[in-house]
Amino acid sequence: MKPDNNKLDVQRFSRYSNAYLIDGTVLIDAGIDPREIAGYDPQLIILTHCHFDHTCAAPEIARMTGARVAIHEEDAKLLDDDYATGSVLFGKRAPEINPDMLLYGGEIFESDNFMLEVIHTPGHTPGGICLYESETRSLFSGDTVFPDGGIGRCDLGGDLSDLIRSIELLTTLNPEVLYPGHLDVTDADVPSQIGLSLANARGLAV
Ligand SMILES: [Zn+2]
Numbered sequence: 001m002k003p004d005n006n007k008l009d010v011q012r013f014s015r016y017s018n019a020y021l022i023d024g025t026v027l028i029d030a031g032i033d034p035r036e037i038a039g040y041d042p043q044l045i046i047l048t049h050c051h052f053d054h055t056c057a058a059p060e061i062a063r064m065t066g067a068r069v070a071i072h073e074e075d076a077k078l079l080d081d082d083y084a085t086g087s088v089l090f091g092k093r094a095p096e097i098n099p100d101m102l103l104y105g106g107e108i109f110e111s112d113n114f115m116l117e118v119i120h121t122p123g124h125t126p127g128g129i130c131l132y133e134s135e136t137r138s139l140f141s142g143d144t145v146f147p148d149g150g151i152g153r154c155d156l157g158g159d160l161s162d163l164i165r166s167i168e169l170l171t172t173l174n175p176e177v178l179y180p181g182h183l184d185v186t187d188a189d190v191p192s193q194i195g196l197s198l199a200n201a202r203g204l205a206v
């Protein structure tokens, strides 16, 4: 089912947070400025969590393209909260987002070229998710883990114990490429980088 080069077609937009367009059809996170996505035609926008810098452009992109918007139901509840969405940090109100689809974890979005699984990874926010494409071993980690042992902050409505459990779950995967919500994409021994994130998160708990 995969093209033989075994590479996922990923276009990255990185002005505010990383947004990734998969195979031209699925946009993971939306960023702040919808003009970044102009000229592309996603059919689905999957938000990794409710924070302003990942979601703000979603309504306008959805209006321009007709794309549906999906988010975990725990974060859907927070979308109109100026504080929980971090909008106040940008001097803004929460953007008005009405999701078309609520996620719970375990959903699979697939096409001929990819099979993206939703993994519920609370901690940075209650309804944070990662997406894993097992064929190409591509992990889209939102703000749960970042390269070089980075972890998402828990002081914007998150929970450190949840984050530790979520990162433990990520260590059971064997990703080849990490596509984080901020910073650069990396393919340098990703399991070790996630192991470092786990150690760092556990270190904060003592
Ligand atoms: Zn965030």
Ligand SMILES: [Zn+2]
Pocket: 017, 051, 053, 054, 143, 181, 182
């Ligand atoms: Zn972020």
